[in-house]
Amino acid sequence: MIASSLRGRLLVASPALRDGNFDRTVVLVVEHTEQGALGVVLNRPSATGVADVLPRWAPLAAEPDVVFVGGPVSPGAVICLAETVPGRSDSDWTPVVGQLGVPELGEDPQAPPEGLSRVRLFAGYSGWAAGQLEGELEAGGWYVIDASPHDPLSDQPDDLWSDVLRRQDGPLRRLASFPRDPSTN
Numbered sequence: 349m350i351a352s353s354l355r356g357r358l359l360v361a362s363p364a365l366r367d368g369n370f371d372r373t374v375v376l377v378v379e380h381t382e383q384g385a386l387g388v389v390l391n392r393p394s395a396t397g398v399a400d401v402l403p404r405w406a407p408l409a410a411e412p413d414v415v416f417v418g419g420p421v422s423p424g425a426v427i428c429l430a431e432t433v434p435g436r437s438d439s440d441w442t443p444v445v446g447q448l449g450v451p452e453l454g455e456d457p458q459a460p461p462e463g464l465s466r467v468r469l470f471a472g473y474s475g476w477a478a479g480q481l482e483g484e485l486e487a488g489g490w491y492v493i494d495a496s497p498h499d500p501l502s503d504q505p506d507d508l509w510s511d512v513l514r515r516q517d518g519p520l521r522r523l524a525s526f527p528r529d530p531s532t533n
Contacts, residue, residue, distance in 0.1 A: 354380045354481075356445030358493045359387060360512055363523065365489040369420045372509045375474050375490075376429070376500050378444050385476040388418035388427055390500055391508040398469055402426075404459055410466045410501040418470030427473055428453060429500055431466040448500050468501055491520060 359375040375387040396415045399406035406413060408430075418427055431447050440452040440461060451461045460467065476484070484490055493512055502508050513524035 354385065354492060356448075356495060358390075358495045358499065358512060359481075359490040360493050360509065362488055362491055365484075367489075370474075374499070374508045374512055375419070376444070376495060378427075378429070378442070378450055380481070382478060384478050385481045387474045388429060388470045389416065389474060390502065391505040392417040393505050394471065396471075402458060402469065405467060405469065408460055408464055408467045410468050411503040412505070416468060416470045416505070418472045419474030421473050421475040423472035425472060426453070426457065427470045429468045429470065430464045431501065433463050433465070445495055445500070446497055466501055491516075493520075 354377040357377055359373075359377060361370045361373045361375075365371070370389075373392065374390045376390055377385055377387040379386040393412050393414045393416050397406075398409040398413050398415060401415060405428075410431075415426075417423075428451055429444070429448060430451050432441065432449060432451075434447060441449050442452075443449040451464065453461075481490075485492065491513075493516065496512075496515070499508065499512065502511075504511070510524045513520055515521075
């Protein structure tokens with residue numbers, strides 16, 4: 349049994365996490381239940397423009413307007429994180445945090461659903477089986493941090509890991525300047 353859901357919170361990779369898929373990543377948890385967890389990496393933009401793969405979504409794409417690598421699981425799957433109008437609560441929408449959620453892409457993913465103001469598209473996702481994320485947290489692989497409203501659709505994704513840590517108090521704040529390769533320091 350999970351203590352409490354981490355939906356809407358950030359997982360910030362600790363320097364001790366030795367997995368190339370998650371080095372210096374910031375993951376937004378979009379689902380967390382007893383069956384496992386699912387999230388998207390917020391700071392891995394690809395070189396593929398949204399306009400190149402889903403042109404009708406391009407006007408809604410948050411800058412940088414590229415598809416992001418959401419994680420190593422199912423890289424052919426597309427997950428949309430979207431900002432919507434206040435108070436939305438329908439069956440085609442799964443709220444995550446604040447005005448952000450995951451819209452149901454429906455039968456025609458070529459056309460964006462109504463009521464979205466900005467979106468970020470992710471190829472693939474980060475997934476954990478039941479108890480797996482909890483084990484990684486106990487091992488010190490991740491820091492759980494509250495998301496600020498601008499984190500999920502940040503226009504500076506390459507700086508997000510440092511920016512999120514810099515906002516924290518105490519030892520976490522100092523990690524913001526932790527070198528990529530401590531042996532070269």
